[in-house]
Amino acid sequence: MRFSWLILLVCVFLSTKCNARTIKWLTHDFAPYYIISGPNKSQGRDESIISLLEQQLPHITFERVIIPSGKVIQELANLQSNACALSLYRNKYREERVYFTHQSSTAGLSPSIAMHTKLSSALDIEDAKPVSLTNLLVNKKLTLGVSMNRSYGSEIDKIINTTPGINLVIRPTRDTLSTLTYMLNLKRIDILLGYPSEHYYLAKTMGFTDDLTQRMLTEAPEISYGYIGCTKNEQGAEDIATLNQQLKLIKQTEDYKQILTRWLPSHLKPKLEAHLQ
Template sequence: MLVIILWSPLINAKSINWIRLDFAPYYILEGQRQGQGRDELVIQLLQNMMPDYTFSNSTLPASRAIHELSNANKTNCMISLYKTTNRARYIQFSEQYSTIGLSPSIALRKDIIQALNLAPGQRVSLLKLLKEHKLTVGVSLNRSFGKKIDSVLATLPTEQLILRPGKDPLKSLTYMLLKKRLDLIIGYPSEHYHLQTLLENGNELAQLVISETDDITRGYVGCTKNAAGLALITEINKALAPLHDEPKYNEIMLKWLPNELKAQLNSHLR
């Protein structure tokens, strides 16, 4: 018993429990593509960089993830988080980014792109697109896309904005888009592309880049803000720095992007 007591802190210090979500294409928990999600593949790379650590995971709904991560009585970590002032009160963030991706984009049918005399992957003003052409836009209920996009959406009349609740609102909106019940959807490029590859008529869809956003967004590792979490973040930072130079890392970041958008992100990779 004495040996177990003496060694148990050491065991805990060499263990990381990752919170993961049932949220493709970041985590793919079942089907033929199981384990091929972007964030879970990055965790695998981190495991290779931290061979002295044992990795485990807990799958939680997105609504509980930040709450669980903030619980100082436990120590968990999570990948690809946005840093916010409020979150920093309860979560210790890495200095090095863990993921890098494109900002929110517009998904729409190719026939609409052609009618607007645009090309897939082209940069456009969301405000101008909606105001001049009176297009109907769909977004997931209670989801924020940053101040600039949110402010544009806030100016729309109710008949021009469709807010979709539910477990998988982006998928529902995509079905509506294909059935011509709305004109465009706001989401993240990798999410649009993942759905596009799953749907039988997904090749009817393409994406446009929104000019009201930054080119890229970076996600960071967050661990519970306690002594153990701070120690883990210190080691994770050491592993993340050289990870950005790995060809496999770049491959993972580009994995869930359509061809017309890969060049945009590739210019920001090492």
């Protein structure tokens, strides 16, 4: 009798263990989305959203793996590797290879330019007023700093790649934005292209917040959305369905809204908050 109960307990244990579910998240060393070290460690936007989902799904184990951001889609497209990633752009090429949530996982302000506060004053650019990148490059002859092999949206990319006679400084180094932000503070470039939370985080951590400011661009849409992508197999379909449902719930919370605006300067927070109601 005791032996029968022992067998039953072993079977239950093995069944539970075999049926345990894990979601492997692909993350990166890329502040302010993932902050791997320093005083703001684990306060990145995207990693904090993953933590909110983890709290909602205590029966699922969340495993985090750090890989280069340029290899995320390649890893997700590997049918032998079950994984998910947060805050991805959806396009036809990716949707052929990866499952995506219908619910957006993140929302952020579209590309902006950072510049010296003295330059913004000299150009008489108001805080809340978007500026034309084309005008700054073609008419004002300002020098623009950009990261190599990075997309900023079709319209902005077109301006950078096809406008003749503009002054560009392109940096391919690993810490591209940090290098360019340092150059901007030294006035070796006039304006720097990136995303608002990136500009603010770097200026803050490098001690340049009083010297640098940023402006939205008329050529870019106001908001950019990111989605969760998972491997296009049976487990990926199950994970996407679960995560899509949980996104509906966490997007109604104040914690979610605070995370999305955490690394924005005060004058730009209302622009994003208006889309999070």
